[in-house]
Amino acid sequence: MKWTFALCFCLILEYVQCSNPNILCIMEHCGMQSTKCLADEGCRSAMVCITGCGTNNQTCLFDCIYSYEDDVFDEFMKCASTDHQCISNDPPNPPVVCHPPQQVMSNFTIDLLKGSWYIVKGLNPIYDCFDCQITTYQPSSMDKTVYNVFEKFDVKTVQGGIRHRSVNETVVQASGGIFNYTSTQMGHDTHSEWRIVHVGNGNAFLLVYYCGSITADYFYEGSVVYSRTPTLTTDQLVELVDAFKQHGFDYSKYCTPKTQNCGS
Numbered sequence: 096m097k098w099t100f101a102l103c104f105c106l107i108l109e110y111v112q113c114s115n116p117n118i119l120c121i122m123e124h125c126g127m128q129s130t131k132c133l134a135d136e137g138c139r140s141a142m143v144c145i146t147g148c149g150t151n152n153q154t155c156l157f158d159c160i161y162s163y164e165d166d167v168f169d170e171f172m173k174c175a176s177t178d179h180q181c182i183s184n185d186p187p188n189p190p191v192v193c194h195p196p197q198q199v200m201s202n203f204t205i206d207l208l209k210g211s212w213y214i215v216k217g218l219n220p221i222y223d224c225f226d227c228q229i230t231t232y233q234p235s236s237m238d239k240t241v242y243n244v245f246e247k248f249d250v251k252t253v254q255g256g257i258r259h260r261s262v263n264e265t266v267v268q269a270s271g272g273i274f275n276y277t278s279t280q281m282g283h284d285t286h287s288e289w290r291i292v293h294v295g296n297g298n299a300f301l302l303v304y305y306c307g308s309i310t311a312d313y314f315y316e317g318s319v320v321y322s323r324t325p326t327l328t329t330d331q332l333v334e335l336v337d338a339f340k341q342h343g344f345d346y347s348k349y350c351t352p353k354t355q356n357c358g359s
């Protein structure tokens with residue numbers, strides 16, 4: 096027991112060094128969660144990996160989390176960060192500021208999201224560029240104005256493998272073409288606003304902008320192109336590039352995630 100605590104202390108101390116530690120706070124409120132974390136390979140590996148990232152390297156931080164995150168890690172983070180603020184989340188530096196496009200497809204309604212979409216283009220390398228991103232929307236059985244969102248994606252892990260991950264969100268329509276998403280990710284409550292900027296001919300694809308936050312000063316921003324099919328046709332690409340231009344979005348900054356041979 097004694098060495099467990101000592102080791103636990105060290106790991107957590109090292110980890111939270113970069114994010115304003117409050118060891119006493121963790122010991123007092125999240126002793127059980129940190130002990131569990133140490134005993135759990137995924138959670139422990141995540142901590143060790145994060146410790147190796149140094150400060151202010153979001154790419155490294157998220158690579159570690161996506162590679163190792165599990166329920167034990169999420170519970171620790173929920174306790175230490177969300178519930179008791181023992182760990183502060185340093186916002187990205189320079190800070191992310193939302194730039195919501197003002198022109199949205201105001202006649203776009205939530206039912207048009209129903210079904211599955213491939214992410215064929217993505218802007219933010221941390222969030223939008225995973226392979227095999229397939230997102231499915233279904234109305235909730237309790238309340239038809241709320242949709243459940245099931246986001247599948249493949250992570251290239253720091254160990255060199257592939258890990259199938261998923262995130263569940265819920266979404267409601269805020270107004271025409273504007274949607275509010277909420278979820279719990281990595282033990283944090285996240286809120287984001289999505290804006291439908293362009294609707295492809297026949298509702299075949301969507302150009303979307305989003306910006307969200309996990310705390311009052313921690314924002315993330317991105318943009319994706321949803322498509323009903325794994326790839327866009329030549330005509331659809333022409334239409335898309337034109338929409339990018341119209342809205343002042345830079346097509347060359349977007350990645351093209353893998354959408355084929357994704358398995359089940």
Ligand SMILES: *[C@@H]1O[C@H](CO)[C@@H](O)[C@H](O)[C@H]1NC(C)=O
Binds near residue numbers: 152156
């Ligand atoms: C951030 O971490 C990644 C590895 O995850 C590394 O390739 C990159 O060089 C790091 N960036 C900086 C600025 O240290």
Ligand SMILES: *[C@@H]1O[C@H](CO)[C@@H](O)[C@H](O)[C@H]1NC(C)=O
Binds near residue numbers: 202
């Ligand atoms: C929505 O508005 C756009 C123009 O802003 C129009 O091209 C499109 O046909 C409209 N869609 C519907 C379903 O009315």
Ligand SMILES: *[C@@H]1O[C@H](CO)[C@@H](O)[C@H](O)[C@H]1NC(C)=O
Binds near residue numbers: 243262263
């Ligand atoms: C996420 O959504 C999927 C598909 O709708 C469902 O099977 C799964 O139970 C959900 N997971 C959580 C944690 O809610």
Ligand SMILES: *[C@@H]1O[C@H](CO)[C@@H](O)[C@H](O)[C@H]1NC(C)=O
Binds near residue numbers: 267268275
């Ligand atoms: C959507 O989010 C905004 C900003 O947080 C909030 O003001 C608005 O009430 C929300 N709308 C719905 C329908 O939840």
